[in-house]
Amino acid sequence: MGRNILADRAVHVIGIGLHRYQSATDTPFVHLGLTAVRAALDDAGIAWPTVEAAFVGSALLGMAPGRVMLSRLGATGLAIQQVENASASGSTAVALGALEVASGRSDVVLAMGVDKAEGWRVAPNSAGLANYEGGTVVPFTHFALLADDYMGRYGTTVEQMARVALKNHANGARNPFAQRQKVRTMEEILADPISGSFTRLQCCPVGEGAAAVILASGEAVARLGLDPKRCPRITASVTRSEAAYPPGTPIDATLTAETCRLAFEQAGVAPTEFDVIEVHDAFSIEELLYLEAMGVCGAGEAGPLVEAGAFDIGGRAAVSPSGGLLAMGHPLGPTGCGQVAEVTRQLRGEAGDRQQPGARLGLTHMVGIGAVCVVHVLQAGA
């Protein structure tokens, strides 16, 4: 590993903004994106020309969504880069934005995600690689198989796994930017089977939306006269991809474990110290798998713990207080930026009725097709 430049030059989140995640509409992506960016500028209390570079994450919009959108804030000539990294596109925009600031090349940077669920093109499907699945194993079945394996291994029950969705839907009901804003009963969660133990409400909705975060150096926070307490610091940013693990290795959990271990080393924190965790819970089982892979709890412990409320808001760590992908939604490009926005809100103490009391340390975690994994650690502003 090279030098940790986030330790050399501090990178802070100074502004957050969102367009609500929602089912597909005719609204142009430009409107979605500008809504989020304008909100983030207002939140930071800075003017658009202050922003020196923009990283625009999207997976489905096609080429060049950045300038046609951002020029409508005034075409300042700033650096604009398109970022595509599947479900982790927004997280990767944050990672590149943080690098841009930490390197000293820019002082104030926009990282955003905007997407619309249309025109899916997935490169691995046209990579010239054969398999024996004949199109029968889509993501929800991939994870349903992992759930079956996991439940058999640890005796975790279908109801314990469903508790993840019950919790995250309840959190989403308190988030005005969530696609699903409805408290659900266990009966509703367990209705409408999709694949294996998964039901409709244990699978994330993929719609549209936008999320924006503005990053700045410590010098810029001071120069712009911002309140440092509202500017959490990004203390780790790690991106990894799936390695050639030995046969039988649980790929998804291993990739997350490795990426998080590097992030925790970079930030100098232990997995049990987090107050707030936004996890890639596209399917309910993932929250259990990844909390254990991260080391937040031991193998096989996550099911009983989620049942006991340990990961509720007010529990030992609030997991997916935004509602997570399950309830806030997963519009691809925005999702990772939305996680950083939620953790920032929590670390500022501005999360209202979904505030985790005393939140000081936060984690964001996304995985994407490939597979890739992107993790950030955020520390409350001082």
Place this chain on the structure above:
Amino acid sequence: MGSLSASRCPACGRLATPPEPYGCEGCGAPAGTLESTELVAAGSVRATAMVHRHHKPDPATPFTVVEVVLDGGGPALKGVLAPGLDPPAIGERVSGAVLDGRLIWEREG
């Protein structure tokens, strides 16, 4: 019981099925150096999932996807349970055959 054409990397031993066309994921050895081999399509069930929603008419729902750890090593393989069978238990023995590009599993024997 069917056999599956596969490749084995002489440098690192990694197995791939279907055969790897580009280069070894284990060590990067070019595809031209990989050896052809065959794996027996038999092993034990790691997990199953009955699929209730599918975006295409084929296979008709519900169908069951079975993930199998092969006796001969290599990657765990996912395929469809032969129609009309009850889902096998975890650890149960199955054997498979490729039909129209799709791996179909059934109970051994």
